[in-house]
Amino acid sequence: xxxxxxxxxxxxxxxxxxxxxxxxxxxxxxxxxxxxxxxxxxxxxxxxxxxxxxxxxxxxxxxxxxxxxxxxxxxxxxxxxxxxxxxxxxxxxxxxxxxxxxxxxxxxxxxxxxxxxxxxxxxxxxxxxxxxxxxxxxxxxxxxxxxxxxxxxxxxxxxxxxxxxxxxxxxxxxxxxxxxxxxxxxxx
Amino acid sequence: xxxxxxxxxxxxxxxxxxxxxxxxxxxxxxxxxxxxxxxxxxxxxxxxxxxxxxxxxxxxxxxxxxxxxxxxxxxxxxxxxxxxxxxxxxxxxxxxxxxxxxxxxxxxxxxxxxxxxxxxxxxxxxxxxxxxxxxxxxxxxxxxxxxxxxxxxxxxxxxxxxxxxxxxxxxxxxxxxxxxxxxxxxxxxxxxxxxxxxxxxxxxxxxxxxxxxxxxxxxxxxxxxxxxxxxxxxxxxxxxxxxxxxxxxxxxxxxxxxxxxxxxxxxxxxxxxxxxxxxxxxxxxxxxxxxxxxxxxxxxxxxxxxxxxxxxxxxxxxxxxxxxxxxxxxxxxxxxxxxxxxxxxxxxxxxxxxxxxxxxxxxxxxxxxxxxxxxxxxxxxxxxxxxxxxxxxxxxxxxxxxxxxxxxxxxxxxxxxxxxxxxxxxxxxxxxxxxxxxxxxxxxxxxxxxxxxxxxxxxxxxxxxxxxxxxx
Numbered sequence: 165x166x167x168x169x170x171x172x173x174x175x176x177x178x179x180x181x182x183x184x185x186x187x188x189x190x191x192x193x194x195x196x197x198x199x200x201x202x203x204x205x206x207x208x209x210x211x212x213x214x215x216x217x218x219x220x221x222x223x224x225x226x227x228x229x230x231x232x233x234x235x236x237x238x239x240x241x242x243x244x245x246x247x248x249x250x251x252x253x254x255x256x257x258x259x260x261x262x263x264x265x266x267x268x269x270x271x272x273x274x275x276x277x278x279x280x281x282x283x284x285x286x287x288x289x290x291x292x293x294x295x296x297x298x299x300x301x302x303x304x305x306x307x308x309x310x311x312x313x314x315x316x317x318x319x320x321x322x323x324x325x326x327x328x329x330x331x332x333x334x335x336x337x338x339x340x341x342x343x344x345x346x347x348x349x350x351x352x
Numbered sequence: 353x354x355x356x357x358x359x360x361x362x363x364x365x366x367x368x369x370x371x372x373x374x375x376x377x378x379x380x381x382x383x384x385x386x387x388x389x390x391x392x393x394x395x396x397x398x399x400x401x402x403x404x405x406x407x408x409x410x411x412x413x414x415x416x417x418x419x420x421x422x423x424x425x426x427x428x429x430x431x432x433x434x435x436x437x438x439x440x441x442x443x444x445x446x447x448x449x450x451x452x453x454x455x456x457x458x459x460x461x462x463x464x465x466x467x468x469x470x471x472x473x474x475x476x477x478x479x480x481x482x483x484x485x486x487x488x489x490x491x492x493x494x495x496x497x498x499x500x501x502x503x504x505x506x507x508x509x510x511x512x513x514x515x516x517x518x519x520x521x522x523x524x525x526x527x528x529x530x531x532x533x534x535x536x537x538x539x540x541x542x543x544x545x546x547x548x549x550x551x552x553x554x555x556x557x558x559x560x561x562x563x564x565x566x567x568x569x570x571x572x573x574x575x576x577x578x579x580x581x582x583x584x585x586x587x588x589x590x591x592x593x594x595x596x597x598x599x600x601x602x603x604x605x606x607x608x609x610x611x612x613x614x615x616x617x618x619x620x621x622x623x624x625x626x627x628x629x630x631x632x633x634x635x636x637x638x639x640x641x642x643x644x645x646x647x648x649x650x651x652x653x654x655x656x657x658x659x660x661x662x663x664x665x666x667x668x669x670x671x672x673x674x675x676x677x678x679x680x681x682x683x684x685x686x687x688x689x690x691x692x693x694x695x696x697x698x699x700x701x702x703x704x705x706x707x708x709x710x711x712x713x714x715x716x717x718x719x720x721x722x723x724x725x726x727x728x729x730x731x732x733x734x735x736x737x738x739x740x741x742x743x744x745x746x747x748x749x750x751x752x753x754x755x756x757x758x759x760x761x762x763x764x765x766x767x768x769x770x771x772x773x774x775x776x777x778x779x780x781x782x783x784x785x786x787x788x789x790x791x792x793x794x795x796x797x798x799x800x801x802x803x804x805x806x807x808x809x810x811x812x813x814x815x816x817x818x819x820x821x822x823x824x
Binding site for chain 2: 193205207216225244252257268274284287291292295299302
């Protein structure tokens with residue numbers, strides 16, 4: 165790949181630094197955040213605790229989605245049992261109440277869990293923008309190791325502080341195993 | 353840096369790196385030559401053969417009806433309900449391992465959870481067959497769902513535990529399947545990236561859904577996974593409780609007891625761990641996974657089995673106590689009939705299998721001996737089946753009116769369907785072991801990264817390995 169074409173080239177997705185260990189990645193993420201980079205992403209084969217926070221990411225939307233889904237499930241469950249048993253098709257069983265709420269606890273609970281579980285899975289995938297089979301980061305050098313035994317940090321070219329020269333030098337100063345350029349297109 | 357927990361040291365044995373862990377687990381799928389040959393084919397063939405027996409039994413049932421079974425007038429709930437409860441119980445260990453042990457931060461679970469979750473899913477599938485067929489007309493099973501007056505001109509009766517059961521079991525299956533799938537996405541990505549052949553690369557690429565291990569993705573992933581575990585924990589307790597309410601809400605002596613929900617849940621975990629060990633003991637050997645499913649795992653599972661076995665045994669004693677303490681003539685008769693009536697052999701075999709045999713697990717030597725442990729697990733599985741037989745049959749066959757007493761025995765078709773579902777279970781489990789990563793690779797690697805602490809994990813080299821090379 166030719167380094168000279170990098171300047172202001174829209175085809176550069178970012179610079180990718182490769183690390184040997186989870187701790188190396190964590191230290192690099194902290195340093196990158198401290199340096200003022202904003203469009204940064206770390207990649208690791210397993211969750212490395214503290215990396216997302218080190219990048220300044222503290223989102224807690226998933227728990228709220230799950231909570232709201234669970235509440236929806238609970239209301240749907242109790243509503244279904246109330247409406248079918250008391251309004252649409254009341255049936256007198258030995259004079260017992262139609263809205264026998266203690267008897268409605270199990271189904272309400274199951275509906276709560278069912279909806280919340282779908283909220284967790286669908287919410288997590290949707291916020292992550294998955295499924296997305298292709299992504300420029302997959303063009304990164306040795307990036308197939310990101311799911312195996314290597315740790316990567318990418319500073320994206322959309323970052324306001326991104327500069328082909330300085331960013332590369334900065335990444336090299338982080339004890340990275342290797343630093344390479346990631347392009348949008350596959351051909352380079 | 354997380355503090356080093358001394359307990360973690362031996363959860364992965366031998367010299368390893370991330371690379372060797374991936375290779376020992378993931379490449380079992382990618383490199384089919386690493387499958388253990390006949391040791392895979394023989395159990396698979398047994399499962400496949402019995403699966404045909406199941407298909408035959410189901411076909412007969414659909415054509416002829418439930419008359420081919422042994423159920424009769426006093427005993428309307430025969431093998432179908434016994435086997436349903438047995439299978440559902442077996443599934444419970446999977447959720448316990450994957451969810452409850454996760455919440456308690458028992459990291460040793462990381463190498464057995466995937467496997468146990470697969471068992472849950474297949475066991476619940478086997479369980480579902482029985483009530484479905486017991487309806488007699490499985491093609492109208494959708495009547496159980498609240499589909500509304502347009503379809504049925506009526507609604508399900510939500511004041512009945514049988515409807516709760518439909519919701520509990522279908523929710524349990526769905527949530528378990530979601531939990532299992534979500535847990536596999538990062539491993540699918542690993543397999544996608546390691547695959548060299550086109551077909552596995554494309555197939556795992558599709559199911560990995562483009563997972564790229566981004567820190568923000570992991571952040572949300574862990575939130576979702578942890579909360580799913582939190583949801584699954586009360587769910588698993590609710591499922592067998594609701595199953596037990598099918599019995600406890602009725603008025604039959606021997607069923608109408610408040611101890612049923614906790615007693616059923618303990619029995620479920622007990623049977624489930626026995627089944628996990630039944631598979632784990634041979635499989636860890638055949639697939640050379642002793643370094644991740646260590647003797648420590650085996651021993652701890654045996655201890656959980658012993659503990660839950662004692663809960664169950666306590667349940668049996670309580671049942672006897674209350675039968676006499678209650679002063680209810682029918683309860684007292686039920687208990688005497690269980691012990692000395694025509695089904696005395698079932699009751700005493702159950703006490704032997706579930707109450708006495710597991711007591712040898714107090715010995716560390718026995719817990720460390722996989723051969724004996726395997727036999728104990730067989731006893732427990734049989735014992736738990738007998739427990740459900742005793743509960744269902746002895747309570748029903750002689751109830752309030754002596755004029756309506758009767759006897760119940762399973763027919764050849766009852767046994768065919770039962771052994772058939774065991775075949776179906778074997779068939780599914782061995783397919784799973786061949787084509788999906790049977791141990792959670794990313795969680796094992798995470799555990800490994802905590803074990804090695806701050807040392808750099810160079811791929812495939814022993815720099816790391818020396819750190820964890822010391823065995824127990």
